[in-house]
Structures are given as structure tokens and as C-alpha cells.
């Protein structure tokens with residue numbers, strides 16, 4: 001399995017693009033940097049975009065990537081919770097701030113088709129079986145577990161985790177799949193801002209450490225969504241966890257498992 005990091009920041013600044021990851025076979029998870037980081041030709045080859053939730057940093061480039069597909073392009077399949085799809089339709093591609101890509105140029109062959117998912121759903125995207133897993137955040141959010149039949153990979157949404165809310169780790173009850181090789185998981189704020197992280201539905205490195213404690217030690221944990229300005233401080237805190245295989249990523253990184 002191959003993941004290309006198009007954007008992994010929890011915000012935006014020069015060299016730091018918002019959430020967007022491309023798996024092989026033209027599958028994109030979140031669209032924060034889809035038009036910024038991919039060539040027009042690459043954007044046209046994307047078949048499926050899986051949205052974890054509706055927040056701006058995860059959908060930002062969707063309108064521009066949609067029009068970059070050009071007239072006559074194959075319909076882009078957009079997967080997401082009903083609440084997420086509704087937010088994109090209502091606030092983004094609504095005929096006011098952008099054209100209604102779900103309905104144009106025709107109802108039969110729109111630029112974008114909506115594939116609504118709900119937690120527990122299993123569907124196909126490219127060569128993957130994808131499990132939709134609910135995670136706690138300030139708005140409805142899901143993670144996606146990709147299984148290629150040999151191994152699996154979990155792309156997490158923004159989350160405050162389960163443990164801080166007095167519940168089990170978000171990894172305690174994952175769906176059955178091929179052996180889990182890697183988890184992409186957020187940490188947005190440094191440890192000293194734990195209270196703010198909890199309030200905004202995010203993790204600190206220490207909270208991330210508690211969540212991943214129940215994962216097998218050989219599962220790589222790629223830390224994403226660091227808010228701009230905190231990267232150096234948080235890189236130290238992530239290293240201090242002392243767990244092998246836990247590391248922050250950068251835009252442009254390519255991982256293979």
C-alpha cells in the first residue's frame with residue numbers, strides 16, 4: 001500500500017497544506033490540498049474522494065479540483081457521511097460560492113456524485129475494501145480502514161479520541177481486517193494545551209500516546225494535523241513518547257507498506 005501525503009497540516013501556511021492523502025489507484029482521503037498538490041492530469045485521474053468530515057481544512061480544494069477535471073470528465077465519486085455531503089452541497093458547491101457540481105452538467109453525468117456512508121459500512125474503492133469507522137470530533141466524523149486483502153491501513157479523521165471522554169480507545173473495537181500495518185492519526189496541539197485540544201475535539205501527543213497504547217507495537221503511527229507554529233515543540237513531545245514507529249509526517253512524504 002502506498003500513501004502520498006499531499007497535505008498534513010492542521011491549518012495552512014507556506015509549505016504546510018491542509019489534510020489530503022492519496023492512495024494508489026486514484027483514491028484521495030480528504031480534499032484540503034487536492035488542487036494545490038496534484039497536477040491537473042493527476043487531479044483528472046482521481047476516481048474517489050473519501051471525506052472524513054466537513055471541516056474547511058478537509059474540503060478546501062474540492063471545488064477547484066472539481067472544475068479542473070474539465071468538461072466531459074468522468075464523474076468523481078465523493079464518499080462521506082450524510083452530514084458531510086449535506087454541508088458540501090449546502091455551503092460549498094451550492095450555486096452561490098461555487099457551481100452545483102452535484103447536478104451539473106446533467107443529473108445523469110454530474111461532475112460529482114455523492115456516495116453516502118455510515119459507520120459500519122463496508123464498500124469498495126479501487127482495489128480496496130473500505131470500512132467506515134465512527135470517531136468522536138466536534139462534528140460527525142469517520143475514519144476509513146483500507147484493506148487490500150493482505151494488509152490494512154487506517155486513515156483517521158480529526159478526533160479527540162475516546163480515552164479523554166472516559167471511553168475506550170478509538171482503536172479498541174476496530175473492524176476485522178487483514179493485519180493492520182499503519183495508522184494515520186492526528187495530534188493538533190502541544191501537551192500544555194490539553195484543555196483546548198479536548199474542547200476542540202483534538203489530541204495532544206500525550207493523548208495520542210494513550211490512544212495508540214492498545215495497538216500492536218509493530219503498527220506504524222504517522223502523526224498528522226499539527227497546527228502551524230507548534231511543529232517543533234510537538235515533534236519533541238512525539239519523540240518523548242518513546243514508542244517505536246510513531247513519527248510526524250510532512251507534505252510530500254510517500255509511505256509504502
Ligand SMILES: [Zn+2]
Pocket residue numbers: 010019055057058158225
Ligand atoms: Zn482538521
Ligand SMILES: [Zn+2]
Pocket residue numbers: 053055137158
Ligand atoms: Zn475537524
